[in-house]
Amino acid sequence: MNEVSAAHGGDNPLPEPGEITIRLHEWNEGKPAAIERLFDLVYPHLRQIAGALFRGERPENLLQPTSVVNELFLKLIRQRSLRFEDREHFYSLSARLMRRVLVDHARSEGRQKRDGGIPVPLHEELIWIDARHAEMMDLDRVLAELEKLDPQKCRMVELRFFLGFTAEETAELMNTSKASVDRELRFVRGWLYDRLHTP
């Protein structure tokens, strides 16, 4: 569905009022079918907005995805497609979508793996993943493994490193403390690194 939605990114039909809210709740209640519909609803918007991210040539020109998602959030609220109270679900979903946007981008660019690149650029001071690396696809693969093992941690990685949320923001959205977020992410970083480097 990625290709189709992206292709229609230019003229997104507006979702029915409240539909995003309903699907978000379904998703949150563990109905897996809801997420595909949500992807259809939100992904084109996000893809369209995020498109601007990829036009920058140098890392310092890249915008914070947080801003992009805030932008989308406000847009959906203005369209009454979303209620303010749904922001926790919304940001979690967006983090997931951003991951997909980046992976799609990496795939479409078809870039070669580089020698001596950044194996897992998940670092305190580098809040966002560099979108241009072919390792993105590898990272996506091991994140899928992580999701099976521990969906909570996967969500944390997505918020923190794909949306560029601060540890505090991530903690707030996940109803936990900043210390726990930092702690869990230290472990995850090690685990991901190891998984990326073990065939």
Add this chain to the structure above:
Amino acid sequence: MIQDSENWELLQDLFHLAEVTPEEDRERVLAEHCPDPEIRRRALTIFLAANIDSLEAAPKGAPAMSGKIGPYSVLKHIGTGGIGSVYLVERMIGGALQRSALKVLAPHAAGPSFAERFHREQHILASLDHPNITRMLDAGLSESGQPYLVMEYVDGVHLDTYCDGKNLDIAERLQIFLHVCDAVAYAHRNLVVHLDLKPSNILVTSDGTVKLLDFGTSKLIQPDSLLTVTVMATPAYASPEQLRNEPVTTACDVYELGVILFEMLSGRRPGGDASVAAMIERAVNEEEPEPLPDAVTEPAAAQRGLSEGRLRSLLSDDLATIVAKCLSSRPKDRYSSVDSLTGDIQRFIDGRTVLARPQTRFYKFSKFVRRNRGTVVTSLLITVILLASLSYGAWRQEQALREGQRALRMQNFMYRLLYLANSNFTGKPTVTVPEFLQLGVKLLPDYIKDPADLRKAQISLAESMYENGDLDNAQKVLTQTIASAKAAGDIEAEAESESTLGDLAYTQGQTDLGQTLTAHALELSRKPGISPSVRVWSAVYYAGNRDRLGYLTDENLHLLQTAAKESREYNLPPREVADTLYNLAFDFKLRERFDEAEPVYLQALQVYAQDPQAQCDQSAVYGELAFIKDHRGDVQGSLPMYQRAYDGYIACSGAESRGALEQLDNLSGALIKLGRAPEAVIKLKKAMPAWRKIAGSSPSLFDPLSFLSRAYVETGRYAEAEKVAKEMVEIETGKVAPTDRRFGISHYLWARALAGQHRYQEALPHAGIADKLLALNEVSAGAKQEGSAAHQLLLDIQLKLAHK
């Protein structure tokens, strides 16, 4: 290999245990918790992987930009901001190396139409000439096609670093903040909003000079970009409406100034280091920020040389009110302009009460407009916008809530005005000022529901129309306001509209109506409950106009003296005080009490000189001071002052403005006295077409014509002098009283022109009339001179005829 999934929790426990255990004990401690060596090894592998510094491989710091960008050689990378990277560059200009700052804009920020947009905006950006604003020097595209901007390079530190590094106290911080406000207010007067004010955009040089960066850059950002202000502005300082992605106005800058002030005073930003999501949440819910004193901490207090308790109490009264007003969630609740914010801070510094009552703002505003006689079009546009925001600032709160939708429309309206106003700088004005004002009058009732507020707003707009020369519409609106004020028993509005309408009637030459209206307004203004400002202005309009009619009564002088005193006692805005002083001095001058006039003019000049917007007023004072020199006999000394007044008027209202033309006439008059009449002829002839445009064939043309006729007489060009004198009599006939001094002067010049052509017989009756009329009007020393000159002329002509 064992599966992580089976030992997931255990692996994490071991991992965190390893984190807190010294390396030498690690194997042993982990073994105590987990007997399985394979699981231990797995946990340690993850632990070691987590500690690999993956940043080492990451690209660091500055991007690899080197060599040249356009004609500029890159010296070093200075910083990276939201919309691009900044470099220190140099370029050879006129044989000297000039250093400047060059900002490469990210392509997403610049967009495809950047060049076109920059071209459109560069006039206005280049026109921002203020000591506290960094100048925009150049722009272009690099070899690789990236757009860049070149600005004045400032060697300074960020505002917060400067204040904290020097441990400045509150008073010193406020002084620096006032400089920041000054620059922002200046930009607003030029219709430029900043929209991204923050400490890192404000540099302070080692000598303490404040320099604002990036002014106007916001206007260059791709307007149709999906990435709007939310993305571009720094969220920590952005106004709620920016975060809500609503239309932006000068009120955004006021908000951002509020955040900066909050941080300068208390040591941290309102809400602390809140997340962007939390900030948006606050913006959407229209939450008001925390009170200023709550943010005070002990270290911040120490840095300001105070105890925590002392700083908290210092920040709890007026300063807290000022900051809170800037930070109001809704733009209409904020200061209507940066000037009013500065005013309150200045009042705090001076130990005066800050202005609390919003109603008084109308009045000050209308005086502001009144004082701007002849200023440039753009300030009028700004005033309309200010008026719009003021008027709905006066709404009662519940009404504003009910009409939230309207408020939004009003914002859109203002935004639109701002946008249209800016298009004036392209040289293609979209809407004329009178059209703007009429639109404002039409729209006001939609936005202001309180009839009293509506009247005040209408009076302000009518005054703007008046200033702008749209007398008919001003008259219409004022007449309506008077009727509505009478019906409602609103004496203050009635007095203000009547005195303004009276002044307008004088301007149109309807002196009887003018006298009636201003006299009635004066009477009303003496009733209890009238604001000092209305009282002062009713007196000035009444007495000032009567003075100019020639009724130099004691009552007038007394009224003007009282007005000058009251304007100071009641702390009217400086410009109004200066204006009242000016009118008093003018009265003294008309009475030829020059020794009393001069010091009062100098006082007025002092006040005007503080206000860059008062250039026309300053010029008027210079003209008056020159006139005094001139009439005391120091004609040579008056020349440079007349010249200064003339140049000043050209700068503030153009070479064809009445002010400039009047000064040119006076300058020519002085030249004639100095025996340089031929120079005067050239100047006066050049000014005539502009005078005719302004005055048509009304008696206002008397002064320029009489100077011209006199200049011709003095150069021996009698035939031309005769023609002009004849015209003078024509424009006066039926319009001024037959006994008026002006008839006397006209016939005097006519007689001299004829006598010069040896046509003594024809000259005789004119000399006779002049002698009679000027003798009638010998009310002052100057007039006595005229009278005796006319009498001498008559005798000379009679003598000539007797000899024949």
